[in-house]
Amino acid sequence: MNQGFSVEVRDFLHRHPGQEQPVSVGQLAIGAGEKAAIIGPSGCGKTTLLSAISGILVPTSGSVIVGDTEVSKLGEKERRAFRCDRIGLVFQEFELLEHLDIRENAFLPRWLAGREASKEDQERLRERAERCGIADLLHRKPHALSQGERQRAAVCRALVTSPPLILADEPTGSLDQGSGEAVLDLLFEEAQLTGSTVIVVTHDRSLLDRFDKVHELSGREVA
Amino acid sequence: MTSPLLRLAWKSLMHHKVRSFVLVLCIGLLGVLPLAVEGFLQLYRTQLESRAVATPLVVGAPGSRSDLLIQSLYFRGSVEGSIPMRIARQVAEAGRVTPIPLHIEGTVRDYPLVGTSPDYQKFRNLRMATGGPWPQRLSEAVIGSEFARREGLTAGDTVPTDAEELYDLGGGYPLVLKIRGVLEPTGTPDDEAVFVSLQTSWVVDGEGHGHIAINPDVDFSLILENKSDNVTMNAAIVEAVEVTPENENSFHFHGDPDDLPISSLLIDAATTKDQTLARSNLRRDEELLVLDSMNELNELLGIVLQAKAILDANSLLVLLAALLMLGLIVTLDIKVREREVRTLERIGAPRGFVARLLFTEVAIVVGSGAILAFVTARALIAGFAGGWLSF
Numbered sequence: 001m002n003q004g005f006s007v008e009v010r011d012f013l014h015r016h017p018g019q020e021q022p023v024s025v026g027q028l029a030i031g032a033g034e035k036a037a038i039i040g041p042s043g044c045g046k047t048t049l050l051s052a053i054s055g056i057l058v059p060t061s062g063s064v065i066v067g068d069t070e071v072s073k074l075g076e077k078e079r080r081a082f083r084c085d086r087i088g089l090v091f092q093e094f095e096l097l098e099h100l101d102i103r104e105n106a107f108l109p110r111w112l113a114g115r116e117a118s119k120e121d122q123e124r125l126r127e128r129a130e131r132c133g134i135a136d137l138l139h140r141k142p143h144a145l146s147q148g149e150r151q152r153a154a155v156c157r158a159l160v161t162s163p164p165l166i167l168a169d170e171p172t173g174s175l176d177q178g179s180g181e182a183v184l185d186l187l188f189e190e191a192q193l194t195g196s197t198v199i200v201v202t203h204d205r206s207l208l209d210r211f212d213k214v215h216e217l218s219g220r221e222v223a
Numbered sequence: 224m225t226s227p228l229l230r231l232a233w234k235s236l237m238h239h240k241v242r243s244f245v246l247v248l249c250i251g252l253l254g255v256l257p258l259a260v261e262g263f264l265q266l267y268r269t270q271l272e273s274r275a276v277a278t279p280l281v282v283g284a285p286g287s288r289s290d291l292l293i294q295s296l297y298f299r300g301s302v303e304g305s306i307p308m309r310i311a312r313q314v315a316e317a318g319r320v321t322p323i324p325l326h327i328e329g330t331v332r333d334y335p336l337v338g339t340s341p342d343y344q345k346f347r348n349l350r351m352a353t354g355g356p357w358p359q360r361l362s363e364a365v366i367g368s369e370f371a372r373r374e375g376l377t378a379g380d381t382v383p384t385d386a387e388e389l390y391d392l393g394g395g396y397p398l399v400l401k402i403r404g405v406l407e408p409t410g411t412p413d414d415e416a417v418f419v420s421l422q423t424s425w426v427v428d429g430e431g432h433g434h435i436a437i438n439p440d441v442d443f444s445l446i447l448e449n450k451s452d453n454v455t456m457n458a459a460i461v462e463a464v465e466v467t468p469e470n471e472n473s474f475h476f477h478g479d480p481d482d483l484p485i486s487s488l489l490i491d492a493a494t495t496k497d498q499t500l501a502r503s504n505l506r507r508d509e510e511l512l513v514l515d516s517m518n519e520l521n522e523l524l525g526i527v528l529q530a531k532a533i534l535d536a537n538s539l540l541v542l543l544a545a546l547l548m549l550g551l552i553v554t555l556d557i558k559v560r561e562r563e564v565r566t567l568e569r570i571g572a573p574r575g576f577v578a579r580l581l582f583t584e585v586a587i588v589v590g591s592g593a594i595l596a597f598v599t600a601r602a603l604i605a606g607f608a609g610g611w612l613s614f
Contacts, residue, residue, distance in 0.1 A: 054569075056568075056569055076574060077573065077574065080571045080572070080573055080574070081571070083570070083571040084570070084571035089569065089570065091566075091569070093562075095562075095565075095566040095569065095570070096566075097563055097566060097567075098238065098563075099234045099235045099237070099238030099239075100231075100234055104234070108567075108570060109570055109571055111227035111230070111231065112227070112567065112570060112571050112572045112573065112576065113571065114227065114573075115227075116227075141238075
């Protein structure tokens, strides 16, 4: 079992170019292995916060600490490597490459890190794909799958490296209620099996009971 | 093992097969013409030069130098004047070099009919593939390998020479040639020629003729004049003249044999010194045009190269335009693939990875187009250059 990463955000402030009001988060702490939801109205900065935690962007000020690593202090190269190796990302629009089949999409983070998929990776993919119910779809291209299947494929890609931290940005946003529940089941099952920390940005309040913690970004401040 | 970058680039190109194929095809087509022209020029140059090197000295009547060179070496085109056979005799009598007379006037199925002496075979090192020997008797011929292949002729067959002027009743009649042999391929103009003795070519050219025995069963309305020693008949009764044992002795040439015409004279010299002396002697005669083949050829190729420089400049401009178009396509492609690029960056593509990915895709397309152009150009050249390149 993995040791999940804790996440701590302090005095976070990020100003997007051309945007008058910055995204600001005073304090946010999520323990290792917890399942946390971040909610809030559209445009309040949920995705920005998730991007800062994953190292996609560096905040204008403040710190983002993931496990023992202060991600906001890392150089770009280190942040990319950290993201590839240690974080599983699930996006609302799936972000699957149309010219790769599901198996290849799943190994994309490995390839981007300049590595081939190992035997362990292959085995993990087989096991995760079975759990996600897409074992028979691994050689299909994304356009040949339904919305629900695509999101499960995206989840499978996020899980294939057994990351200590899983970040999901509106993973159920494009899905119906049943498919959304199923995707969340997969993420929580992974957390239970591997001890990963799961942070989900969502605006679907019907799902919130299932999380250990809920953080609300109200306007531009965390609640 | 394929690198991830190369694999991703390949997958992307294969995903847009039609677009990739069209791009490769465009680049391929752009490259074919300049590559093929360059290849053809090289091939022409090599073939022309090797022939010119093997035939350093050519003598003919004053007139166009290039016409004389092209006809004497490559059996193409025609020359305005001729020189008398006497020149060949005088060169032979002077010793040191062997004169090889050429009389190139007629054609056989549009291939050049070359009247020459048996020395030509030795000079060009021509070997018989079938039959032989080199034609010495009237109406005998040996044919080049390419002519034989294309026309389906072999030793033992007969073939008439082409009628020069269909409505010229005073002109020579086609002569039926008996093919005695087929030459081995040489990759030179000899492959497409029909070789006969000088006497045969003179008969074809109307310089000599024979008298045909008349069949008493012919329509007497065709008899134009009937004297005790000679019958003159309408030309309509003769389609082609054939030399037979019965009429062979009737063939003759009027006038002095020394005055019979030849198109040119090739000089076979054993040493450079012999060649220099022969050239010097021949140049004293102002009625003769003496050519150093390589010099003349280089002048001719200089003209061709000037034309090619214009073509090269044009190709360069087209290439520049194509590169600009390719740049535009890549720019538009980046816009279309904005989402894919964003995904790669969000998942963790290293800095410059997307740029390298696009560059790899462009390199594969350009490389494939270049290979296509090269292979097509080579195929075109090989297709045309199976034998001697025709003018």
